[in-house]
Amino acid sequence: DAMVIQNPRYQVTQFGKPVTLSCSQTLNHNVMYWYQQKSSQAPKLLFHYYDKDFNNEADTPDNFQSRRPNTSFCFLDIRSPGLGDAAMYLCATSRDASGGSTYNEQFFGPGTRLTVL
Amino acid sequence: DQQVKQNSPSLSVQEGRISILNCDYTNSMFDYFLWYKKYPAEGPTFLISISSIKDKNEDGRFTVFLNKSAKHLSLHIVPSQPGDSAVYFCAATYDYKLSFGAGTTVTVRA
Numbered sequence: 001d002a003m004v005i006q007n008p009r010y011q012v013t014q015f016g017k018p019v020t021l022s023c024s025q026t027l028n029h030n031v032m033y034w035y036q037q038k039s040s041q042a043p044k045l046l047f048h049y050y051d052k053d054f055n056n057e058a059d060t061p062d063n064f065q066s067r068r069p070n071t072s073f074c075f076l077d078i079r080s081p082g083l084g085d086a087a088m089y090l091c092a093t094s095r096d097a098s099g100g101s102t103y104n105e106q107f108f109g110p111g112t113r114l115t116v117l
Numbered sequence: 118d119q120q121v122k123q124n125s126p127s128l129s130v131q132e133g134r135i136s137i138l139n140c141d142y143t144n145s146m147f148d149y150f151l152w153y154k155k156y157p158a159e160g161p162t163f164l165i166s167i168s169s170i171k172d173k174n175e176d177g178r179f180t181v182f183l184n185k186s187a188k189h190l191s192l193h194i195v196p197s198q199p200g201d202s203a204v205y206f207c208a209a210t211y212d213y214k215l216s217f218g219a220g221t222t223v224t225v226r227a
Contacts, residue, residue, distance in 0.1 A: 040219060040220075041219050042119065042121065042206070042216075042217040043206070044217075045214055045215070045216075048213065048214070105151070107163075108162070110158065110159050
């Protein structure tokens with residue numbers, strides 16, 4: 001089955017220790033997204049890739065970076081995690097929506113829960 | 118700035134009855150509205166959508182209503198079933214991006 005896979009499902013890191021979260025997809029979608037979701041809050045878009053073009057949200061902290069080495073994989077790097085970065089991180093993909101409509105169904109992975117000690 | 122709001126964090130409903138989930142938005146540029154459903158330990162999955170030019174979309178037990186003048190949409194689930202117990206996110210889209218509400222946890226009681 002085509003899907004969005006996130007590894008690891010649970011990640012524990014220490015304050016200030018860099019951490020990388022991984023996302024892969026078998027859907028061959030052009031667009032990949034990273035969201036941060038804190039407890040009882042709405043998922044918040046951090047950035048997205050349209051093919052190789054990186055699009056950062058204006059309020060995403062510099063501490064968060066992303067890499068997309070190929071269509072299938074996308075990584076979220078947190079350079080110096082703080083206690084406030086503990087959250088669920090969701091990866092999603094969607095097709096190219098350039099066919100005249102901006103409707104885009106996004107397909108989500110199960111998320112990685114990050115704990116910062 | 119929260120552009121999509123779900124003001125009810127939880128909803129409890131008896132099996133067989135109607136569940137009504139509400140959502141408000143502020144950005145008039147949104148052109149599609151979606152509902153996602155999320156079970157524990159899984160990612161959100163798409164449930165139903167509606168274009169901003171429509172006022173109703175129905176898919177089986179699920180109906181979404183859109184009131185553009187009030188910037189309000191709702192999801193009706195009839196009849197509610199135990200498998201509907203989940204978190205429901207309202208979302209709105211413009212230019213590839215989804216803006217989500219905080220979610221409503223629905224519990225269907227037997």
